[in-house]
Amino acid sequence: MELLVLPVVVLLASCALSLDNGLMRTPPMGWLAWERFRCNIDCATDPKNCISERLFMDMADRLAEDGWKELGYQYVNIDDCWAAKERDSQGQLVADPHRFPSGIKALAQYVHSKGLKLGIYADLGKFTCGGYPGTTLDEVDLDARTFASWGVDMLKLDGCYSNSSVKAVGYPLMSKALNATGRPIAFSCSWPAYEGGLPPQVNYTLLGEICNLWRNYADINDSWESVRGIINWYGEHQDVLQPAAGPGRWNDPDMLIIGNFGLSKEQSKTQMALWAILAAPLFMSNDLRTISRSDAYILQNKLLIKISQDPLGIQGRMILKGKNGIQVWMRVLSSSTMAFAFFSQRTDMPYHYTTSLAQLNVTAPKVFSAQDVYSGLALHGLEFDTKFTVTINPSGVVMLYVYPGEQLKLNRKPKAYPLLL
Numbered sequence: 001m002e003l004l005v006l007p008v009v010v011l012l013a014s015c016a017l018s019l020d021n022g023l024m025r026t027p028p029m030g031w032l033a034w035e036r037f038r039c040n041i042d043c044a045t046d047p048k049n050c051i052s053e054r055l056f057m058d059m060a061d062r063l064a065e066d067g068w069k070e071l072g073y074q075y076v077n078i079d080d081c082w083a084a085k086e087r088d089s090q091g092q093l094v095a096d097p098h099r100f101p102s103g104i105k106a107l108a109q110y111v112h113s114k115g116l117k118l119g120i121y122a123d124l125g126k127f128t129c130g131g132y133p134g135t136t137l138d139e140v141d142l143d144a145r146t147f148a149s150w151g152v153d154m155l156k157l158d159g160c161y162s163n164s165s166v167k168a169v170g171y172p173l174m175s176k177a178l179n180a181t182g183r184p185i186a187f188s189c190s191w192p193a194y195e196g197g198l199p200p201q202v203n204y205t206l207l208g209e210i211c212n213l214w215r216n217y218a219d220i221n222d223s224w225e226s227v228r229g230i231i232n233w234y235g236e237h238q239d240v241l242q243p244a245a246g247p248g249r250w251n252d253p254d255m256l257i258i259g260n261f262g263l264s265k266e267q268s269k270t271q272m273a274l275w276a277i278l279a280a281p282l283f284m285s286n287d288l289r290t291i292s293r294s295d296a297y298i299l300q301n302k303l304l305i306k307i308s309q310d311p312l313g314i315q316g317r318m319i320l321k322g323k324n325g326i327q328v329w330m331r332v333l334s335s336s337t338m339a340f341a342f343f344s345q346r347t348d349m350p351y352h353y354t355t356s357l358a359q360l361n362v363t364a365p366k367v368f369s370a371q372d373v374y375s376g377l378a379l380h381g382l383e384f385d386t387k388f389t390v391t392i393n394p395s396g397v398v399m400l401y402v403y404p405g406e407q408l409k410l411n412r413k414p415k416a417y418p419l420l421l
């Protein structure tokens, strides 16, 4: 037996309080500029890809017209480098007049006219990470009111150019300031990522009370190494992270980079599957104008999105970690259903992994059915101790949606799990 069975510590979310703005009862979905478009402000030579109102209007059009919105992808989010280098004469933040000639309020109206929501970015410090005007403690109220007056629906508050004591005061202050505007504005806090992401520096109870989501760990980059590092960090620290999540308060392992350049097809499927297991926000950072059909197909997988958006909002856990390079992740879902992701960090060849629900700690002695989330293949009449085999490609996943299946009343014995296509 080369598998190490990890203790299943807390499967049910604790009843901790969450930020009381009624928003994001399931993990938010949408699009965020940063990973793909960074701080590209060179509109003279790269007008289609620079940070400008055109980019966000293009993405809003794609979200609205290409089937994304109906699936739940509703936020269009600005990141750093949108602002002018100076505040205006009243001390207000203003958008760069060349790149956002219509202003953020007009952009919000445009996005709203498409049935979508607009997110914006600020930084609790002297400057943003990209060197644009930051939000000092004295400016928290003003900036919250400015964003509300523009009709913004979400704020990501970064933490460059400040220190721990400023953050400890400023993040709760901004949460209050957003509430005081009277406009429901979802609040994304980068705070824990600057404090190492773990107690005692990070208080997840407090975060759940003041933020809707928070970044715990390093920025994602366009590489498998980066995605793998994030998954492993989440697995390693799940006893701290998993109970922190719940409706209205989510751990954010950062953007989906599917559709860019760094991930293979298998790795793209892995990121999407693990982000759904982790109850993670699904903010794509890619170019929806040019995305391939096969990448869009992964991001638009309905069963996967249903798993991500499960109303119980319980974050999944790594339940097995084998010396063979296989991890098994599981998320408890509503209506006695559950999702498993069998994830291979092997680098040799497709791996045949044989298991049973009993070995996966599913204790109810019922008959279940399972559906492969990506291939659609189904396995009926799965009893507690029925052995089945999944074939996991290197750096890939097999993801199963498992549901009680007594009603199927199949007489035949289940076949071995078919090889994946």
Ligand SMILES: *[C@@H]1O[C@H](CO)[C@@H](O)[C@H](O)[C@H]1NC(C)=O
Pocket: 020, 021, 022, 178, 179, 180, 181, 182, 183, 184, 185
């Ligand atoms: C502000 O907070 C109160 C109490 O926590 C809550 O009832 C209300 O909905 C919040 N308003 C907004 C706009 O977030």
Ligand SMILES: *[C@@H]1O[C@H](CO)[C@@H](O)[C@H](O)[C@H]1NC(C)=O
Pocket: 162, 163, 164, 165, 166
């Ligand atoms: C943190 O930054 C604030 C504002 O710049 C400054 O007043 C304070 O002394 C700093 N605290 C520490 C511990 O460096």
Ligand SMILES: *[C@@H]1O[C@H](CO)[C@@H](O)[C@H](O)[C@H]1NC(C)=O
Pocket: 203, 204, 205, 206, 209
């Ligand atoms: C964490 O925050 C909560 C809620 O604000 C508070 O009650 C608790 O004392 C804090 N825990 C620590 C260890 O500071």
Ligand SMILES: *[C@@H]1O[C@H](CO)[C@@H](O)[C@H](O)[C@H]1NC(C)=O
Pocket: 218, 219, 220, 221, 225, 226, 227, 229, 230
């Ligand atoms: C992404 O790259 C940055 C800069 O090289 C690095 O600091 C960060 O740790 C990387 N992120 C991950 C998740 O590996």
